[in-house]
Amino acid sequence: MNKNYYAVLMAGGVGSRFWPVSTSEFPKQFHDMLGTGDTLIQKTFKRLNKFVPTENILILTNERYNDLVLEQLPMVKQEQVVLEPAMRNTAPCILYASLKIQKKNPDAVMIVAPSDHWIEDEEGFARNVEACFDKCEKEDALCTLGIKPTFPNTGFGYIEFDKENKEDLKKVNQFREKPNYETAKDFLAQGNFLWNAGIFMWSVKTIVDAFKAYQPSQYELFAKGIALYNTDSEQEFINENYPQAENISIDYAILEQSKKIYVLPATFDWNDLGTWGSLYDKLDKEEGDNAVVNSRVLLEDATGNMIRSPKDKIVVVDGLKDYIIVDKEDVLLIYPKSKEQDIKQVLVKVKEKFGKQYT
């Protein structure tokens, strides 16, 4: 395996639309959402570990998930788990991780990727990432993987690439925020728009230089600690300085500023597993087009439902169509699939009525 390959897994999110399975105590990425025997972060780690050495994979997450990470990824050492002492969006933690990697290996190329997405074709994924790594090793490029849109989804950001470009890796014209439905339809009609899956690749030199250029004060804040990174004094420095970092996303801080952005249209199927409906879409269906995770079901006049329960629980459903039925120890949710985006509001109500321990 190439010793210069590094990966940074983003594992600090909560996935609140997957409530009640995903909670702030135990978020989505630490659950076996698909019932495969692996949690999402385990699956993601294995996918990257096919071409990135184990010790070169860092996990960026929150203090409260440190134990979950070490438990679910026993091959990972504590020093690979990078804990954010405060929530400051993606730019600060990516800069911090990049500086740590650069100090170890100035020739490193790295991928930043979410820990909770679904990608079945691991070979295809590896090929796409390595193609980007090749480019990043040769030139000063910030690369991203773009997903070919299958419908005018208003829940994702889009990447517009240069139509004239005949290379595999295409020059990016601009990043576009989540569009409304009409705009999304227009994007699809134009044919040179891809979904932004939050998967980025670059050399440590290129990304650090980009921070120097576009976020000089943030660069300075974290550069002060370079002598301390990967030593016993690192944590103290970070605890003190990290909270002072500006709360800003990598998209806004760097990608929308730089002129050296490239996108590779992904050749693999991808699903962000953002909602119960997207999980439903991804799963194999049982009789009556019901998707079932963990449950043993007896279904009568039940179609299009997303059913999940603790392992081997018997679930008997009669007369339901297109429902999310999710049962966990202390919460049962029976909710129309068409209203899945409203689960965030359910969460707010549950917190008000029963306390935050359930959310």
Add this chain to the structure above:
Amino acid sequence: MNKNYYAVLMAGGVGSRFWPVSTSEFPKQFHDMLGTGDTLIQKTFKRLNKFVPTENILILTNERYNDLVLEQLPMVKQEQVVLEPAMRNTAPCILYASLKIQKKNPDAVMIVAPSDHWIEDEEGFARNVEACFDKCEKEDALCTLGIKPTFPNTGFGYIEFDKENKEDLKKVNQFREKPNYETAKDFLAQGNFLWNAGIFMWSVKTIVDAFKAYQPSQYELFAKGIALYNTDSEQEFINENYPQAENISIDYAILEQSKKIYVLPATFDWNDLGTWGSLYDKLDKEEGDNAVVNSRVLLEDATGNMIRSPKDKIVVVDGLKDYIIVDKEDVLLIYPKSKEQDIKQVLVKVKEKFGKQYT
């Protein structure tokens, strides 16, 4: 309390329409179906214990429920739990219990009652039973409490009483099996029909004499053991002889034969808690006419549902009307209330598909 008062609680049934809460391992009468803090058998015991001395209450049940009885009724001694070594319907076990009581106290009057019905007005119940006891102490009468029908229920047997009779305790003309709907309507129109709630009162002398007269061979079978009842040798005798008893109900064996049957129209509200729907009817309703036991609910566009879960589980329901939603550790049931009678068939399918341990 009157030392001659005795009670026999029938606690051997399974209540399969209350699946998945009621199972053959842990039937309905041992559950807190109403969420009151007491199981049904505990409630029934307390109701009787207001006028029947603790040590005079016998529990008739199956070997497998012996521990449940002793656990839930810690004031009951093992000798008060009468175990049927084989399922032989109600006549044999009532005769057996009556002979045991008669041996202890030949002046006893006794009530036979189901352990799993709901009666809120405990004072009214006590008054009605004591009125019957008075009659049974004075004369050779078999008494029953009849429930004034509120609708033409086809799920109960009916008791027809003598219209001309102006006494409170009315002479019974005949017992009628579960009628069809037209017949049930006709019963209600006639005005002298009551539901048979399976609550009977008599003196031990009267019931034993009735067995002698109408079921002489059954009487002989059990009379052989009189010397052994309430001694260490009883169980051996019963284990050997009980299985030889004819499988026959007390209604058919005695009540439909005797001419000395009286019925007192009950002055209290009664519910047999035979189905989830009957439980729903009995419970106080929350917002949207939902009946909730044990759960903490968040309901949106949800009406007429019967919801039950383990204590304090959060149940979020959106968009369901008239459903039974019952969650227990290893089974979740979501089923239309209108099909509640079909739960018995669900049980058969669950047994076939997943094994009898769930039923």
